[in-house]
Amino acid sequence: MNVLPGAEPFAHDGSTTGVLVCHGFTGTPQSMLPLATRCADEGFTVRLPRLPGHGTHWKDLNRTRWSDWWSAIDGAYGELAARCDHVVAVGMSMGGTLATLAAQKYPHGIDGLVLINPAYVMKDIRLKALPILQHVLPSIPAIAGDIKKPGVTELAYERTPLRALQSQRQMWEQVTRDLPQITQPLLLLHSPDDHVVPPECSALVLARVSSTDKTEILLEDSYHVATLDNDARLIEDETVQFIHRVTGG
Known part of the structure; x- marks a missing residue:
């Protein structure tokens, strides 16, 4: 199994504030690398794993299930929890689903949640x-x-x-069902002009989480992969400020 050049995971050991970064479905760490690098430059400890089945060949992805992707995220969280006093989960698209799942699984271990065009439902009738x-x-x-x-x-x-x-859809069902379990501070950044994830996803998470600290920011100049788009600097700045605020930094 050969990993595509540029699809490698990213890790940086810094302060006792950890950042768990999750990439999306069929994507690679490359889509989240600028944000992960910015967090590392801020001095945070960062883990951005490559999800199983990603970054090689699409047939490899068909041999995995959502539990495999979660296992990679869970392992990265374990590394952060072992060396950090605070951890914030960050994810885009399906990475947002996985970051949400991390916040549900570790309500006292995840201090904040940053979601960028997160995926929870799809309205395509073909599904x-x-x-x-x-x-x-x-x-x-x-x-x-x-x-x-x-x-x-x-x-x-x-x-x-x-x-x-289909496995991702099954994960959506579980994570969506348990959204009221989310009590951590939430930063939601989403694009009104997104051709992959419907606006219902952002409306759903805002309506169903139990967090009292919720911030919504519109990415007016970006499409779905906003971390590589025109609003990338805005996302990085807001994420860093949010991490400092919720971790007491």
């Missing part, structure tokens, strides 16, 4: 056939690369594996 379609059609054209900024490319698969997509 109703997915439980059957996954057994006869291995993949469909990709949903990756939704970026407004010219000349910027996301390192992601050109195909969307359907068995893995």
Whole structure:
């Protein structure tokens, strides 16, 4: 199994404030690397794992399930928890789903949650056939690369594996059901013009979490992969400020 150049995980040991960074479905750590690097430059301890089945070939992703992706995130959290006094979870798209799951699993271990165009539901009517379609059609054209900024490319698969997509749907159901368990401070950054994740996702998390500290920021000049888009600097600045605030830094 050869990892694509640029798809490698990122880790940095810094202060006792940890940042758990999660990339999205069919993507790689490359989409979150600028944000992870900025957090490292701020002195934080950072873990950005490559999710199993990602960054190699899309067929590898079809051999994994959401429990495998969670296992990688859980392991990275364990590393941070072992050396840090505070941990903040950050995720984009399905990475936002995984970051939310981390906050649900570790209510006293995750001090804050940063979500960037998180995925919890999809309204595409074709998904109703997915439980059957996954057994006869291995993949469909990709949903990756939704970026407004010219000349910027996301390192992601050109195909969307359907068995893995069906598994992601099962994760959405569990995480969405348990959204009221979230009590940590929340920073939600989302793009009104997103061609991958519907606006219902952001509305859902704002409405259902139990957090009393909720901040919503619109990314007016970016599409779905906002961490590589025109609002990347805004996301980085707001994330760093949020981490300092919720960890007492």
